[in-house]
Amino acid sequence: xxxxxxxxxxxxxxxxxxxxxxxxxxxxxxxxxxxxxxxxxxxxxxxxxxxxxxxxxxxxxxxxxxxxxxxxxxxxxxxxxxxxxxxxxxxxxxxxxxxxxxxxxxxxxxxxxxxxxxxxxxxxxxxxxxxxxxxxxxxxxxxxxxxxxxxxxxxxxxxxxxxxxxxxxxxxxxxxxxxxxxxxx
Amino acid sequence: xxxxxxxxxxxxxxxxxxxxxxxxxxxxxxxxxxxxxxxxxxxxxxxxxxxxxxxxxxxxxxxxxxxxxxxxxxxxxxxxxxxxxxxxxxxxxxxxxxxxxxxxxxxxxxxxxxxxxxxxxxxxxxxxxxxxxxxxxxxxxxxxxxxxxxxxxxxxxxxxxxxxxxxxxxxxxxxxxxxxxxxxxxxxxxxxxxxxxxxxxxxxxxxxxxxxxxxxxxxxxxxxxxxxxxxxxxxxxxxxxxxxxxxxxxxxxxxxxxxxxxxxxxxxxxxxxxxxxxxxxxxxxxxxxxxxxxxxxxxxxxxxxxxxxxxxxxxxxxxxxxxxxxxxxxxxxxxxxxxxxxxxxxxxxxxxxxxxxxxxxxxxxxxxxxxxxxxxxxxxxxxxxxxxxxxxxxxxxxxxxxxxxxxxxx
Amino acid sequence: xxxxxxxxxxxxxxxxxxxxxxxxxxxxxxxxxxxxxxxxxxxxxxxxxxxxxxxxxxxxxxxxxxxxxxxxxxxxxxxxxxxxxxxxxxxxxxxxxxxxxxxxxxxxxxxxxxxxxxxxxxxxxxxxxxxxxxxxxxxxxxxxxxxxxxxxxxxxxxxxxxxxx
Numbered sequence: 214x215x216x217x218x219x220x221x222x223x224x225x226x227x228x229x230x231x232x233x234x235x236x237x238x239x240x241x242x243x244x245x246x247x248x249x250x251x252x253x254x255x256x257x258x259x260x261x262x263x264x265x266x267x268x269x270x271x272x273x274x275x276x277x278x279x280x281x282x283x284x285x286x287x288x289x290x291x292x293x294x295x296x297x298x299x300x301x302x303x304x305x306x307x308x309x310x311x312x313x314x315x316x317x318x319x320x321x322x323x324x325x326x327x328x329x330x331x332x333x334x335x336x337x338x339x340x341x342x343x344x345x346x347x348x349x350x351x352x353x354x355x356x357x358x359x360x361x362x363x364x365x366x367x368x369x370x371x372x373x374x375x376x377x378x379x380x381x382x383x384x385x386x387x388x389x390x391x392x393x394x395x396x397x398x
Numbered sequence: 399x400x401x402x403x404x405x406x407x408x409x410x411x412x413x414x415x416x417x418x419x420x421x422x423x424x425x426x427x428x429x430x431x432x433x434x435x436x437x438x439x440x441x442x443x444x445x446x447x448x449x450x451x452x453x454x455x456x457x458x459x460x461x462x463x464x465x466x467x468x469x470x471x472x473x474x475x476x477x478x479x480x481x482x483x484x485x486x487x488x489x490x491x492x493x494x495x496x497x498x499x500x501x502x503x504x505x506x507x508x509x510x511x512x513x514x515x516x517x518x519x520x521x522x523x524x525x526x527x528x529x530x531x532x533x534x535x536x537x538x539x540x541x542x543x544x545x546x547x548x549x550x551x552x553x554x555x556x557x558x559x560x561x562x563x564x565x566x567x568x569x570x571x572x573x574x575x576x577x578x579x580x581x582x583x584x585x586x587x588x589x590x591x592x593x594x595x596x597x598x599x600x601x602x603x604x605x606x607x608x609x610x611x612x613x614x615x616x617x618x619x620x621x622x623x624x625x626x627x628x629x630x631x632x633x634x635x636x637x638x639x640x641x642x643x644x645x646x647x648x649x650x651x652x653x654x655x656x657x658x659x660x661x662x663x664x665x666x667x668x669x670x671x672x673x674x675x676x677x678x679x680x681x682x683x684x685x686x687x688x689x690x691x692x693x694x695x696x697x698x699x700x701x702x703x704x705x706x707x708x709x710x711x712x713x714x715x716x717x718x719x720x721x722x723x724x725x726x727x728x729x730x731x732x733x734x735x736x737x738x739x740x741x742x743x744x745x746x747x748x749x750x751x752x753x754x755x756x757x758x759x760x761x762x763x764x765x766x767x768x769x770x771x772x773x774x775x776x777x778x779x780x781x782x783x784x785x786x787x788x789x790x791x792x793x794x795x796x797x798x799x800x801x802x803x804x805x806x807x808x
Numbered sequence: 809x810x811x812x813x814x815x816x817x818x819x820x821x822x823x824x825x826x827x828x829x830x831x832x833x834x835x836x837x838x839x840x841x842x843x844x845x846x847x848x849x850x851x852x853x854x855x856x857x858x859x860x861x862x863x864x865x866x867x868x869x870x871x872x873x874x875x876x877x878x879x880x881x882x883x884x885x886x887x888x889x890x891x892x893x894x895x896x897x898x899x900x901x902x903x904x905x906x907x908x909x910x911x912x913x914x915x916x917x918x919x920x921x922x923x924x925x926x927x928x929x930x931x932x933x934x935x936x937x938x939x940x941x942x943x944x945x946x947x948x949x950x951x952x953x954x955x956x957x958x959x960x961x962x963x964x965x966x967x968x969x970x971x972x973x
Binding site: 244246247248251254255259273285286288290291294298320323324325326344346 | 428429430436456458461465476484543546547550553564803
């Protein structure tokens with residue numbers, strides 16, 4: 214069955230279309246805790262200009278974001294907050310662990326620093342460096358875009374979204390961050 | 399603008415009174431754009447007015463002082479970089495200033511001048527970001543971008559000098575890691591020529607900007623007595639009329655040879671703090687220009703015979719004496735011989751008095767490396783400053799205090 | 809630097825203070841019972857209006873140390889630019905000193921940090937609780953008998969997987 218298509222029509226898979234949309238409109242959630250946050254700011258500022266790669270819309274509300282950039286070390290007191298924010302973000306979502314501290318704890322092998330956030334939340338891309346240069350962050354975002362284009366599906370099977378029950382259970386099991394009693398007095 | 403100067407709300411002693419049902423609690427942070435990094439406030443609000451603020455910190459406590467008891471005097475400088483990451487050069491200089499005081503070491507003049515230049519460049523970069531962030535939080539995004547562009551120029555200077563953009567780790571015990579090259583001096587000279595114009599542009603953008611002045615003038619007032627009583631130092635104390643500046647009062651490095659003014663204001667509000675920082679950048683430029691003009695020649699490290707400063711890399715790779723000296727200093731238990739004493743040494747960092755209290759125990763590792771962090775002490779003033787102001791003033795006051803979370807929590 | 813007049817006045821008022829010098833700084837060792845009085849004297853009589861820092865040193869492994877903790881008060885004067893270090897030695901189980909928040913408001917958080925890191929109690933402090941570590945933390949991390957890597961507290965959290973959020 215021969216079908217005449219106009220020149221401006223492209224045939225593709227639906228998955229690939231969805232991925233193409235997703236990868237070119239990443240909205241980062243800057244979870245900037247320490248020094249890497251300054252390089253994150255430098256990446257967004259005029260010289261390096263993250264807008265060239267379609268990922269410049271920094272949103273500080275996790276509900277609006279799909280890419281979490283953890284920039285800086287995460288400590289005991291901060292980790293429940295990080296997990297909470299990760300849960301608040303909508304699917305599909307990705308996580309970049311920026312810098313040595315977020316990836317492995319870096320030089321801070323001490324009593325309070327978590328030795329790598331990947332022990333507690335899923336991470337898609339690691340950036341080495343202490344702190345990484347803005348070019349490295351841009352490269353990581355480009356690589357992540359490749360990953361999204363190649364691996365994603367429109368139904369989000371790579372995220373195992375069908376296991377809704379597990380999600381609910383996790384939400385119940387996670388400790389709720391409560392304001393200490395003395396602060397509520 | 400409020401019609402009356404004095405706030406008309408009723409005060410409550412929250413610790414003891416019965417809870418009042420129209421006072422509500424707002425959680426601010428720890429992940430919030432205006433906290434810049436990680437700090438948390440629990441605000442008691444009466445409508446839009448802040449009745450009380452309770453800071454909750456420690457969201458970035460990484461045990462810096464504990465690490466200081468396990469790394470030797472040259473290694474720990476990398477960790478001080480991550481302390482106040484807006485101006486790491488100042489931290490490096492403060493740390494090694496304290497170590498050299500403990501060891502009783504006198505720097506060669508060139509090293510002193512180089513450190514002075516870098517401390518002032520660090521001050522400029524710190525004030526640019528701090529004032530830029532105040533602008534950003536009060537709605538002046540352009541101002542922030544102007545500041546950040548100049549910071550990139552400074553990053554470039556630091557990178558040419560030591561290879562890292564802002565985690566420099568530039569100083570060593572008894573000197574610095576690399577000497578100035580002609581390229582660095584040329585870049586600093588170019589910066590000295592181009593920066594005043596940007597500074598003028600920045601001042602034109604905000605100094606008479608109606609929105610900015612309305613949002614910062616009269617907000618977060620700290621009087622002179624309160625500033626001293628609450629241990630404020632640096633630009634925050636000087637904006638309240640305290641004339642203390644360690645560069646003048648206890649001249650360290652090469653500050654005794656420099657001609658500069660101490661910038662003070664009397665009103666002690668956010669606007670005064672902004673103006674003091676702007677004025678200090680001009681004075682810093684003057685100091686850098688003078689130091690660069692009179693830069694002495696000579697070595698940048700104390701004599702190698704004393705086996706205290708790490709030898710030049712060229713010597714390490716090409717001569718056996720250099721290799722031995724390097725090896726002796728970096729081997730455990732073979733490095734420095736420190737006295738069994740304790741001392742405190744402070745510098746005037748961009749943020750205030752940054753000091754280190756060191757206890758030596760004979761080895762090359764500090765027995766106790768206490769940092770006196772200005773951010774920590776300034777953030778303790780915050781609840782006092784914000785009481786009675788509106789919720790939108792929280793970000794202006796926070797920005798003007800220049801609280802850096804890594805220095806706050808360490 | 810401390811002026812000689814201040815030093816003479818101090819020795820006249822408190823002859824029992826042990827004075828030492830190191831690299832141009834004057835250190836004074838005060839008795840635990842007279843600490844508050846001494847600090848008050850420096851504030852009110854000699855105008856040491858700036859409390860620079862309060863910190864503590866744990867002398868557990870220190871050579872020739874007789875006492876467990878050394879509490880350090882760094883004072884300065886904004887008028888005369890003098891500095892003085894006042895130390896007081898503490899031993900278990902009497903790990904408490906009077907709070908100086910009534911003299912310097914700035915002492916509030918400094919004392920809380922010393923309490924958090926070393927477990928030294930400041931009597932009369934308005935709000936003495938942990939400041940940097942979480943409330944449920946039990947150890948005092950800057951004591952010398954606490955290991956650098958901690959006792960496993962840092963990994964005591966639930967783990968989130970891909971399909972759990």
